[in-house]
Amino acid sequence: MSAHTSDDKTMSVKLIVWRQKGPNEPGRFETHLAKGITGHHSFLEMLDVVNEDLIKQGKDPIAFDHDCREGICGTCSTVVNGVPHGGQERTTLCQLHMRKFKDGDAIYLEPWRARAFPIIRDLVVDRGALDTLIQAAGYVSCHTGGVPDANAIPISKPDSDYAMDAAECIGCGACVAACPNGAAMLFAGAKVAQFAALPQGQVEAPERVAAMINAMKECGFGNCTNHYECQAACPKGIDVKFIARLNREFHKALFKAKAGAFIPLVEGE
């Protein structure tokens, strides 16, 4: 029952928030005071308090994306003090609690900023580009029905665990927001790696990696220059080793194409 007593004390924090009415409107910072906040408030509950106050004053509440508020849907997406999701290790913004802040703190709030994520309003951005990447090839092309018994193909526990480590990505886009190049390599790498580790996914592995790399370019994501800011920002602890896996899978695909295999989007010689 450690922090309860201190959690129950109330505090005030100053929010310096990015406000922007629409994608083509100018944006600016606005300052608001959050009062009567306890350590038990989640960050988003603190924003609720501020918004209720703004509505009562006849002002526009701050638009921010959120849904599950339990760290799994990947909807919440705000840069707090320069760090996507606010910087608590392996924690989405909705799971960050105000006990991590002190009375009187000034807190900067900004949307994900990346070329591939246009701003919709205030802290809300359009992350449709991540869906486009999955639509490019983030699947096993199996049809409903007509598949073998689930235990027909044993999968070693290490392979299965590796796939699960990669599959934990919640598609929030913090990795893109944290990357100086606005690259989506951690997101794409995790998907490529998940399927490359499983027999079901290996069949289409060369086509998948080629299609996803191509789609990243088309969507306006940048290139990876090994800053690894993505891993530091990722609320699910997705490892940059999956980026290396993506690169390895791509070279395998190139090699196959050179050897004469037809792989769409990969140029063989």
Add this chain to the structure above:
Amino acid sequence: MILDGKAPTGPIEQSWDKHRFDMKLVNPSNKRKYKILVVGTGLAGASAAASLGELGYNVEAFCYQDSPRRAHSIAAQGGINAAKNYPNDGDSIYRLFYDTIKGGDFRSREADVWRLSQVSNNIIDQCVAQGVPFARDYAGYLDTRSFGGAQVSRTFYARGQTGQQLLLGAYSAISRQIKMGSVKLFPRTEMLDLVVVDGEAKGITVRDLITGEIRVHTGDAVVLASGGYMNVFYLSTNAMGCSVTAIWEAHKKGAFFANPCFTQIHPTCIPQAGDYQSKLTLMSESLRNDGRIWVPKKKEDCTKPANQIAEEDRDYYLERKYPSFGNLAPRDISSRAAKEQCDEGRGVGPGGRGVYLDFRDSIKRFGENVIRERYGNLFEMYERITDENGYQVPMRIYPAPHYAMGGLWVDYNLMSNLPGLFVLGEANFSVHGANRLGASALMQGLADGYFVIPYTIANYLVQTKPGKVKADHAECRKSIDEVKGTMKKLLSIQGNRTPFEFIRELGLLMWNNCGMARSKESLTEAIAKIPAIREEFWKNVKVSGTGAEFNQQLENAGRTADFIEFAELICRDALHRDESCGGHFRVEHQYADGEAKRNDADYAYAAGWEFKGVGKEPELHKEPLKFENIHLAVRSYK
């Protein structure tokens, strides 16, 4: 009217196979001409849209989130059931069927439950083929665990994120169809009305949540897979955007609402910390496999640190009361038992509203590493929220509103009483009766979407001419005008209270008067109070901004308005059902030991309610339930 569920007759083992054969098929070259509108992209909606797209239908899919991957199915933690019997521990399709009927306290339709149990095995096969990384043993085979209400180990899981992995599987399938052009996706789009033409569902009216545009989409059939309505209690385990709106609007257009009072309160949630709280977080019930639930025997021990309470002073009340199921007793029973202990003054934590979930013994037996491997993410989540370390001190849990067994009435084909309107997943009422067993909702959503609707929808479509209704139809224009009128009204009131304040007030009333325990008095009181909340809402709500922009307050206001209307229906249903069964506990009907007392003579039916106007008494239609394979019996988990 007596509702006909159209369940097939004859031996139950052959019912689905025979029905599949009896239904008509749509000629492959004609499928493209039929447009199907799918509202919702959770497990039920995404699997349906993907499978229908694969078959060649022209599908449009809608969700209010920015991506199908964010539907609230993503939050399911514990697992998904199937009758594979891989562990060789006595499971079978029949046993899953039996457990589900019994767990539902004999208030579901036998044939539907049989079908669910039968296709459960196909689901696991399908998901593995998609690359869902289920947990495996060292030989590389699939691992399972036990869940409440079952004595076999039939729950497949992917760490503590089973729903996420299954949804990502369905999301990958729908994404593939989007790429191929058979499914068109409309994210950040909310359905606000159903268009009914000549008694049949032919379209939906939606609001584009980014631009505010209101428009109609017409189709040859409408599939609602919009999830559950538990946010009517305000604090629940649902996501903030979960609402009753899609099915409530369909109800107002003629679809019957079945058994709305069958609501599930989940026993293992993190207790509420303050009144600013926006949601309650569930801790997977799988924790009950290794955690032991207890409260202090003596009231004066309740404020002491748990570790200082001697073994003999702890009351492991579930193990005491239900020796054969122990900590794995079904949800309704476990939730009520927790409430009882707290009502007796033996609860722990803030306000005495909590019981301990203790891993001390399991950690001793298996080591902290094993427990960490099994539930690590749940312990982390608990610590983030409460600032307490569950490995060192027992967790505190309390029941919270979680799952809606009730929903729109559907027949065996998952079609509502309105032809052309199909309802899948948590949004329908079909298989869970008065109480859902753990790990059965994921199974149902995927069964409905992958393996039922692709067959049953054809049987309806062959009887209709494709493209009958166009967007300029008078009913479409009327629906648009209605929705625009509502938006305008919400924005024009400019009162003093925010939508949040209203839903909070409503939720508290519902939790106190129509929550874990209900009585004639509490329900009558709620039915008297809700209209006052509704009237005040329409006089005094304050919604900022305009309709023609991204406006989250307007979204909240619309959802809240629907919840207020809907709340009255839940209470009326709960009042009319003068028995206790499953999640519906009427204090007037209990045995001496506090167990729910069912009344099969008078209430062995599904209650389908017909809308008669806001604030007007709805009309009840009954679907009698027959139990030909499993004998009606008093549920016992002792």
